[in-house]
Amino acid sequence: MREEHGIEAEGLVRTFKGDIRAVDGIDLTVAPGEIYGFLGPNGAGKSTTVHMLTTLLPPTSGTARVAGYDIVKEGPKVRSAIGAALQEAALDGLLTGREHIRLQTALHGLPRRERPARADELLSRVGLTQAADRKVNGYSGGMKRRLDLALALAHRPAILFLDEPTTGLDPQSRTALWQEVARLAKDDGVTVFLTTQYLEEADVLADRVGIIDHGRIVAEGTPAALKAEIGRPTVEAIPRDGADPAEVARILERFGEPTGASPKGIAVRLERGAQQLAEVVRALDSAGLEVEHLQLHAPSLDDVFLAKTGRSLEGAAEEAEEGQG
């Protein structure tokens, strides 16, 4: 299933009425078999980008090739090569899960004799075998998401687009979906373009992450590289009652420069990274200083977002909601 081509976009722009630039010049490359996390707050332009790459929406300018095909000139070939599960699972409440798969495989021209076995395989893979012959009207949100994923895989696509696939899912379903996505990339060589507003999701799943804000990619790289780019981890200690905070601070400052901490805490940015944590513990112990709480804080993708945009991802989401409201 592994394709020679992944996704390449150059100067992709989409404007809407009122000269709103939802996507404002995106360049990106996703290698075959890679999981690419597209991280950003609501309204950042993630879904518009996916809609363009999946040929649902023509770009205003710029070019993109998906699976080696131009998204404007070779739409039918692009659609044959991709599967997509978009934010709102477009399902027909009057059809059963199995009938949906029958429809999807028929749309893609899968030979009739292969369809029943493919339906069984997909329903089993997403854990919907028991509910396969129930009308989708009676499915929970999580079941609909799982069916949508199965439909996206119906014709064994080389490239899979998942637009916020775990939004609204309970933690168990979320973990199951992550495992399935990771398996698809690892075992089947499927290229995955995953949009998300969840830091953890991008961190756990993505080989590389693109951070999008106001329609532009503000940072791109592996999660580790992005986090390393913005700095070293910090260690924060909250002294136990009776321990001298000034003495705790003096010990900690041997390992790095002081940095912002919680009201009762003392924090330093570790000069040589997380490996110094054990030394910090030994130094505090040797000095007979007891601490109530000791935490190593590694930079997160939210810190990357903060460093690149000046605000946290959560704050940006709230801002977007206010803008929409």
Add this chain to the structure above:
Amino acid sequence: MTGGHFWSVAWAVAWRVLHNVFTTPSLLLPGLVFPLFFFTAFAGGLSRVDNIPGFDFPPGYTAFQFVFVLLQSAAFGGVFTGFGVARDFEYGFARRLMLAAPRRSGIIAGYAIAALVRWAATAALLTVVAVLAGMNVGGGGVDVVALYGLALIVSLVGTLWATGVAMRLRTSQAGPVMQLPVFLALFFAPVYVPLDLLTGWLEAVASLNPVTHLLEAGRSLIAGSPADVGLAFLIAAGLAVALGVWALRGLRAAERAGA
């Protein structure tokens, strides 16, 4: 990317529409009941029209009205299909079709196939009821086949018109826009009496209305005295081609809008 993709898309879309229509009474019954209601109301309630001086239609008023209701059910069957297309866009299912269909023009073909099959069921029921009601058929087998063939093209015309509207407006509120022109075109034709018996502005409008030619040709076929049938088929085929372009352009409009 071949014609195979076109047909696989078309059959898949048609299968889904027909599955839903034939398993959901609220979708099936209006298309069946309305033509029967019109037929019994017009043919039964207006049967004395037969006696009006100048009304000369040998098979009788039941057959006269049957042709109108057959064509009306064909056209409105297409409009009902358009309602479904608009619903699919409004509730997002069309996005699945647009995303999954390698050849999107197959989507229009699928809706059209479904509309024709759905109308065929209506026509069969209507024919049975008309025969049971004592309808006389003067035409032979070829005439009858030609009549149903003409109605089939009218159904296609109605479907393509309504699909084009649905794909441009993409909301169920587009219903009246689909319905009204079809309603006006049908009812500004000689519905209750032959064209010769119409007078004034109605006669003038009916003479210019292309539906009049379809209706009169259909009635001539059931009477067994075909007249202007070639012209009627030409008009119907011309409308089908023009509205096929209309529907395809509607599809392109939906694509541009990112539906």
